[in-house]
Amino acid sequence: MALLEVSHLDVGFNTQLGSVQAVNDVSFQIKKGETLGLIGESGSGKSVIGMSLLRLLPMNACVKGEAFFEGKDLLTMKEKDLQKIRGERISFIPQNPTASLNPLLKNGLQVSEVFERKGHSKENSWKSALKVMERLMIRDPGLSAKKYPHQLSGGMRQRLVAGIALSLQPELVIADEPTKGLDSLTRGKTIEFFKHLEGDEDRAMLLITHDLDLAYEICDRLAVLYAGEIVEMGPAGELMDLPSHPYTRGLIKSLPKNGLIPLEGRSPSLLELPGGCYFGERCCHHKKECSCKHPQLKNSGAWQTRCHLN
Numbered sequence: 001m002a003l004l005e006v007s008h009l010d011v012g013f014n015t016q017l018g019s020v021q022a023v024n025d026v027s028f029q030i031k032k033g034e035t036l037g038l039i040g041e042s043g044s045g046k047s048v049i050g051m052s053l054l055r056l057l058p059m060n061a062c063v064k065g066e067a068f069f070e071g072k073d074l075l076t077m078k079e080k081d082l083q084k085i086r087g088e089r090i091s092f093i094p095q096n097p098t099a100s101l102n103p104l105l106k107n108g109l110q111v112s113e114v115f116e117r118k119g120h121s122k123e124n125s126w127k128s129a130l131k132v133m134e135r136l137m138i139r140d141p142g143l144s145a146k147k148y149p150h151q152l153s154g155g156m157r158q159r160l161v162a163g164i165a166l167s168l169q170p171e172l173v174i175a176d177e178p179t180k181g182l183d184s185l186t187r188g189k190t191i192e193f194f195k196h197l198e199g200d201e202d203r204a205m206l207l208i209t210h211d212l213d214l215a216y217e218i219c220d221r222l223a224v225l226y227a228g229e230i231v232e233m234g235p236a237g238e239l240m241d242l243p244s245h246p247y248t249r250g251l252i253k254s255l256p257k258n259g260l261i262p263l264e265g266r267s268p269s270l271l272e273l274p275g276g277c278y279f280g281e282r283c284c285h286h287k288k289e290c291s292c293k294h295p296q297l298k299n300s301g302a303w304q305t306r307c308h309l310n
């Protein structure tokens with residue numbers, strides 16, 4: 001049985017302009033020890049999927065579908081049961097980690113607090129916090145622990161939030177854009193850190209990222225999102241080397257190492273999705289069928305593609 005089994009996840013937002021259909025019929029599984037990457041352009045629904053699993057979305061969100069974690073549905077279980085899972089068994093590293101740190105609390109205390117809440121003594125919690133910071137490759141943990149978040153570099157702050165999220169050894173980590181906004185040196189250290197995490201056979205990860213190189217290095221499988229739906233999913237290396245969906249091919253061609261060829265056009269409005277293929281208007285292989293019939297995800301072994309051409 002998979003550790004996480006998401007089926008037919010739909011997320012809409014009620015807005016003054018109408019219903020924004022941010023996630024459409026998304027299904028995937030993550031096994032113990034596996035890392036699944038969610039990739040796609042800005043606004044494709046990556047963060048909304050991550051947050052919906054832990055019910056962190058605002059009140060105007062309407063979430064449908066199932067998300068079974070070890071056999072229990074995260075989307076319908078009682079709030080008090082979810083509280084036992086959130087943070088302890090599934091942790092979330094948010095897209096903007098700095099905003100989740102308390103600027104008035106010393107770094108070490110922000111980590112040790114997690115252990116204190118679990119009933120550890122102050123002294124032992126502080127010792128555990130220092131160990132966590134050392135593992136996170138934070139320079140001079142003893143000194144950094146006594147400083148405030150603004151006194152750390154962006155990369156160290158990012159790793160500190162990751163440390164808080166990981167201190168209780170969760171079985172599943174949802175990491176949202178862990179390399180966003182980092183310079184190349186800090187990015188390198190963060191990748192090293194995530195590689196180390198990925199190597200842990202007891203831990204599964206849902207890695208949400210724009211950073212295709214990171215996804216290639218760390219993920220076992222990738223799911224490509226377009227306008228809130230999965231258009232392709234398969235083993236990471238093969239999918240990046242031989243993508244089959246025209247959108248994935250466009251994304252990969254837009255990488256600097258592949259010539260930086262931009263993907264023309266924009267994704268459709270989530271307020272009014274087209275009846276045919278959502279990518280149709282931007283696709284150079286567009287045919288008549290693509291405008292009138294919405295393609296279904298087709299399975300081919302470990303690979304899934306949503307395209308009339310395949």
Ligand SMILES: Nc1ncnc2c1ncn2[C@@H]1O[C@H](COP(=O)(O)OP(=O)(O)OP(=O)(O)O)[C@@H](O)[C@H]1O
Nearest residue numbers: 013015020022041042043044045046047048049058
């Ligand atoms: N509270 C909300 N109300 C209305 N629409 C929302 C809300 N939150 C998200 N959305 C919409 O849902 C869509 C998906 O958003 P999401 O943040 O998941 O994108 P993303 O793929 O994570 O993008 P990025 O790569 O920029 O982080 C966007 O079009 C966004 O405008």
Ligand SMILES: [Mg+2]
Nearest residue numbers: 046047048095
């Ligand atoms: Mg996001």
